[in-house]
Amino acid sequence: MKKLPSTSDFVTRGRLAAETDSNIETIRYYEKIALMPAPRRSESGYRLYGDAARRRLRFILRGRELGFSIEELRSLLSLVDGGDYTCGEVHEMTVEHLENVRTKINDLQRLERTLANMSAQCEGGEVPECPVIDVLFGKPVLGPLEK
Amino acid sequence: MKKLPSTSDFVTRGRLAAETDSNIETIRYYEKIALMPAPRRSESGYRLYGDAARRRLRFILRGRELGFSIEELRSLLSLVDGGDYTCGEVHEMTVEHLENVRTKINDLQRLERTLANMSAQCEGGEVPECPVIDVLFGKPVLGPLEK
DNA sequence: TCTTGAGTCTGTAGTTACTACAGGGTTTAT
DNA sequence: ATAAACCCTGTAGTAACTACAGACTCAAGA
Numbered sequence: 046m047k048k049l050p051s052t053s054d055f056v057t058r059g060r061l062a063a064e065t066d067s068n069i070e071t072i073r074y075y076e077k078i079a080l081m082p083a084p085r086r087s088e089s090g091y092r093l094y095g096d097a098a099r100r101r102l103r104f105i106l107r108g109r110e111l112g113f114s115i116e117e118l119r120s121l122l123s124l125v126d127g128g129d130y131t132c133g134e135v136h137e138m139t140v141e142h143l144e145n146v147r148t149k150i151n152d153l154q155r156l157e158r159t160l161a162n163m164s165a166q167c168e169g170g171e172v173p174e175c176p177v178i179d180v181l182f183g184k185p186v187l188g189p190l191e192k
Numbered sequence: 193m194k195k196l197p198s199t200s201d202f203v204t205r206g207r208l209a210a211e212t213d214s215n216i217e218t219i220r221y222y223e224k225i226a227l228m229p230a231p232r233r234s235e236s237g238y239r240l241y242g243d244a245a246r247r248r249l250r251f252i253l254r255g256r257e258l259g260f261s262i263e264e265l266r267s268l269l270s271l272v273d274g275g276d277y278t279c280g281e282v283h284e285m286t287v288e289h290l291e292n293v294r295t296k297i298n299d300l301q302r303l304e305r306t307l308a309n310m311s312a313q314c315e316g317g318e319v320p321e322c323p324v325i326d327v328l329f330g331k332p333v334l335g336p337l338e339k
Numbered sequence: 340t341c342t343t344g345a346g347t348c349t350g351t352a353g354t355t356a357c358t359a360c361a362g363g364g365t366t367t368a369t
Numbered sequence: 370a371t372a373a374a375c376c377c378t379g380t381a382g383t384a385a386c387t388a389c390a391g392a393c394t395c396a397a398g399a
Contacts (some may be wrong), residue, residue, distance in 0.1 A: 073244050104328045132314045132322040139324050143307040153297045158289040167279045175279040181251045
């Protein structure tokens with residue numbers, strides 16, 4: 046069935062994607078934006094990835110899961126690549142990111158209250174009028190809408 | 193200073209943007225994607241917006257603030273435009289959206305715990321090694337990382 | 340050996356919801 | 370009269386991918 050080629054430890058792009066649960070195109074994209082280095086190629090031009098590439102890709106994917114932007118990861122990786130990073134630098138970026146996440150949570154929670162409020166006004170009958178629409182049109186509603 | 197032209201009740205694009213606290217280009221964008229109808233024009237070709245347009249734009253902007261996607265708003269507006277919407281239809285969309293928001297909040301909260309955990313491991317000394325980096329490289333950490 | 344199907348290559352376009360020009364015409368204020 | 374501040378159009382850029390199209394390569398079965 047699956048017969049993805051592999052030369053010793055080196056795997057092709059599709060195989061690497063499968064191993065890391067990522068999309069094959071994403072890997073090429075990371076190479077294009079120079080987040081991943083250009084790998085060596087087989088005679089016929091196929092990309093071949095070794096263990097360093099695998100580890101680096103996992104790092105990036107995990108970072109993305111944790112909501113770091115590509116640019117944040119680029120910084121993080123340049124620190125690691127340089128080998129001269131200090132825990133302080135990394136910590137700072139993490140804390141800043143954490144603050145962004147917390148802000149986003151707060152925003153969404155306010156949003157949630159407003160939506161819940163809106164939807165509670167109207168339990169969805171067949172009436173051709175709806176408090177939700179009224180709210181969107183800016184009409185005042187009984188329940189306070191947090192701003 | 194500012195003397196944005198207005199013919200009777202009708203205002204130009206820049207004026208409408210100012211009134212609604214939106215970006216002038218956004219208005220043109222909404223017209224392009226047919227979320228806003230093409231307005232009438234002055235002799236020289238300037239767009240002129242009346243009160244209906246103003247209300248509609250406010251509706252859209254408020255909806256966007258509440259996290260509705262353009263496509264959701266398009267549906268909502270088509271219900272309104274048709275005039276034959278029922279509260280039930282609108283309610284359904286709102287509840288669905290609310291669920292998306294709640295899911296997003298949960299995801300972010302898990303993320304927050306992980307990040308807080310990571311950053312707590314390392315208080316940011318000058319040591320050239322960092323638990324945050326270790327986590328990203330997939331090394332096991334003491335505190336449990338929620339998945 | 341030939342064929343077939345899966346895998347890979349490249350470049351490019353599409354996604355979401357805007358925002359930012361560039362190069363021109365128009366209107367208003369001084 | 371002239372400059373400043375508008376507006377017009379079309380196009381490109383943003384973030385982070387994803388999805389093609391058309392061509393090449395590789396491995397396995399008949």
